Amino acid sequence: MKKLLFIAGARPNFMKIAPVIRAAKMTKMFRSVIVHTGQHYDDNMSKVFFKDLNIPKPDYFLGAGGGSHAGQTARIILHSEKILRRENPDLVIVVGDVNSTMAGAITAKKLGLKLAHIEAGLRSFDMSMPEEINRIVTDSVADIFFVTEKSGIKNLKAEGRKPNRMYLAGNVMIDSMFYALDKLKKRLHSRPNFDTAELKDKLGEYVYLTMHRPSNVDNRKKLVRLVKILARVAKIFPVIYPVHPRAGKSLKAFGLKLPPGIHAVEPLPYMESLFLWKDARAVITDSGGLQEETTVLHKPCFTLRNNTERPVTVESGTNILVRDSEINALPDMILRVKKGHIKKGNVPYRWDGRASLRILEVLKTFSHSKS
Numbered sequence: 001m002k003k004l005l006f007i008a009g010a011r012p013n014f015m016k017i018a019p020v021i022r023a024a025k026m027t028k029m030f031r032s033v034i035v036h037t038g039q040h041y042d043d044n045m046s047k048v049f050f051k052d053l054n055i056p057k058p059d060y061f062l063g064a065g066g067g068s069h070a071g072q073t074a075r076i077i078l079h080s081e082k083i084l085r086r087e088n089p090d091l092v093i094v095v096g097d098v099n100s101t102m103a104g105a106i107t108a109k110k111l112g113l114k115l116a117h118i119e120a121g122l123r124s125f126d127m128s129m130p131e132e133i134n135r136i137v138t139d140s141v142a143d144i145f146f147v148t149e150k151s152g153i154k155n156l157k158a159e160g161r162k163p164n165r166m167y168l169a170g171n172v173m174i175d176s177m178f179y180a181l182d183k184l185k186k187r188l189h190s191r192p193n194f195d196t197a198e199l200k201d202k203l204g205e206y207v208y209l210t211m212h213r214p215s216n217v218d219n220r221k222k223l224v225r226l227v228k229i230l231a232r233v234a235k236i237f238p239v240i241y242p243v244h245p246r247a248g249k250s251l252k253a254f255g256l257k258l259p260p261g262i263h264a265v266e267p268l269p270y271m272e273s274l275f276l277w278k279d280a281r282a283v284i285t286d287s288g289g290l291q292e293e294t295t296v297l298h299k300p301c302f303t304l305r306n307n308t309e310r311p312v313t314v315e316s317g318t319n320i321l322v323r324d325s326e327i328n329a330l331p332d333m334i335l336r337v338k339k340g341h342i343k344k345g346n347v348p349y350r351w352d353g354r355a356s357l358r359i360l361e362v363l364k365t366f367s368h369s370k371s
């Protein structure tokens with residue numbers, strides 16, 4: 001049996017490794033080892049995702065979370081090196097674009113191990129985003145690239161990566177979403193016991209908001225402006241806002257109170273988040289994954305960013321970028337949704353819930369031609 005070693009550490013990583021680990025198990029050809037870097041460590045940022053998505057308990061937990069990006073990256077490299085040496089896997093797999101992705105990639109390659117990157121090739125062309133640095137570094141050392149959209153292939157080619165190592169496999173986030181939707185449907189046959197179920201019922205119609213990027217929450221002036229605009233949105237539809245620890249820390253540090261109409265809740269488990277946003281009138285976000293998920297469920301999505309590394313969601317999906325210069329128009333955009341003017345979208349190629357199966361088909365052949 002070939003050994004696959006997954007390195008994951010932050011919330012969006014867990015949704016991406018889950019379906020691949022499941023598919024690997026089904027083949028009976030691979031054994032999976034999971035290294036959790038501990039980048040995210042609160043139960044509601046980590047443990048609940050393992051439970052919702054049936055991810056096996058990690059084999060290793062590095063406890064490398066918190067602190068500066070450099071400190072976090074350094075700790076992950078230092079701690080994972082020992083494990084990678086000991087495990088000597090046939091292939092290391094990293095996913096997405098968080099610090100754990102980049103740190104895991106560097107460690108694997110410095111040890112001469114083969115490396116696959118799932119969600120390779122995405123580029124925002126904005127080097128002020130920590131994730132853009134992580135994407136570029138990871139793809140500069142990876143051996144196999146699993147790509148979610150055509151722009152990824154184009155970007156990798158432009159950076160000189162070998163086309164015969166690129167696979168437009170689809171989107172593993174969407175595999176997880178379909179898996180969770182199915183589970184949710186079954187669960188909702190019995191009474192939903194989510195903490196937010198009552199709030200959802202009470203509000204009826206609402207907008208779902210996630211906002212945690214440094215570019216939106218780290219700067220006082222920007223966050224004050226956003227909160228004012230969101231207060232206007234909340235007069236059109238009430239807003240449910242699960243507050244990420246980074247955003248929570250900023251709101252507190254800047255002494256900002258959320259206006260009435262914005263219902264702040266704790267960061268939510270994957271299923272509970274899906275339970276809320278799938279029935280929202282619209283989603284406002286700065287997350288990467290939600291831009292993709294909303295596109296597949298044809299949900300209006302307004303992305304509070306100047307750019308996106310996921311252009312297919314704007315070009316053919318329901319995503320609309322709301323740049324800094326356009327942010328005052330956000331309440332009008334939500335008003336248009338209320339009046340029924342909704343952007344029509346198409347589901348991108350291979351975002352069908354089967355990406356992880358395609359990835360495993362590739363890995364079967366790769367494992368035989370390792371050298």
Ligand code: UD1
Pocket residue numbers: 010011012039040041042043045046065066067097098099100130131212244245246287288
């Ligand atoms: C990270 C990712 C980002 C992703 C986000 C999803 C990077 C560069 N960024 O950002 O791409 O969208 O995760 O959530 O990797 N914290 C807690 N408890 C936790 C986790 C974090 O209190 O369980 C605190 C940390 O101590 C830190 C802050 O939240 O002060 C930010 O955490 P960090 O992992 O550095 O980055 P995120 O903003 O979560």
